[in-house]
Amino acid sequence: MVTKFCLAVICFAGITVAIPTLKAAEVPCLCTKQLVPVCGVDGNTYNNHCLLDCAGVDLFQEGACTGALQEDTVSEQIEPKDEDIPCICTFIYLPVCGVDGITYGNDCNGKCANVQLAHTGECDVLTTKAPGTK
Numbered sequence: 001m002v003t004k005f006c007l008a009v010i011c012f013a014g015i016t017v018a019i020p021t022l023k024a025a026e027v028p029c030l031c032t033k034q035l036v037p038v039c040g041v042d043g044n045t046y047n048n049h050c051l052l053d054c055a056g057v058d059l060f061q062e063g064a065c066t067g068a069l070q071e072d073t074v075s076e077q078i079e080p081k082d083e084d085i086p087c088i089c090t091f092i093y094l095p096v097c098g099v100d101g102i103t104y105g106n107d108c109n110g111k112c113a114n115v116q117l118a119h120t121g122e123c124d125v126l127t128t129k130a131p132g133t134k
Contacts, residue, residue, distance in 0.1 A: 029054035032088050033108060039065035087112035097123035 031050035038046050040057035045064040052059060089108035096107050098115035103122040110117055 030086060030088050032090055033111075034090070037064040038062055094120075095122045096120050 029050075031048060031054060034048050036048045038049055038052050039060045039062075040046055040052050040055065041060045042055075042057050043060075043065055044055075044057070046052040046055065046057070049059070087108075089106060089112060092106055094106045095103050096110050097103055097118045097120075098110050098113070099118045100115050101118075101123050102113075102115070104110040104113065104115070107117065
C-alpha cells in the first residue's frame with residue numbers, strides 16, 4: 001500500500017517547494033491496466049501487483065488464483081466501472097498504429113484514446129503521440 005510521499009520537490013533553477021505530507025488514506029491509488037495476474041491471500045485474483053497493494057492484501061502467489069481458494073471468494077470481488085478508473089499508462093515505447101492513422105506510444109495510450117488498433121508499430125504518416133498524451 002502506498003504510505004509515503006515526497007516532502008519536497010526540486011523545481012527549475014533549484015528552487016525547492018515544500019509539499020504537505022499526505023496520510024495513507026488520502027493518497028489516491030493509481031495503477032496501470034497492465035494485466036499480470038496475482039493471487040491475494042483473500043482468494044481474489046488481481047490484475048497486477050499495484051491493484052493488490054491498493055486493496056491492502058498480501059500476495060499469496062504469482063498468477064491467477066486457482067482451485068477452492070478462488071471458488072470461495074470470486075463472487076465477492078467487485079470490479080470498478082471503467083469510467084471510475086483514470087487512464088494511466090506506462091511510458092514504455094512500444095508503438096501501435098490506431099485506425100485513426102495516429103501512432104500511439106503504446107497499446108494503453110491507444111485504448112485511453114478509445115481508438116482501435118490497426119497494427120503494431122508506427123503508422124506510415126508522421127502523426128505520433130507521445131506516451132501519456134491523449
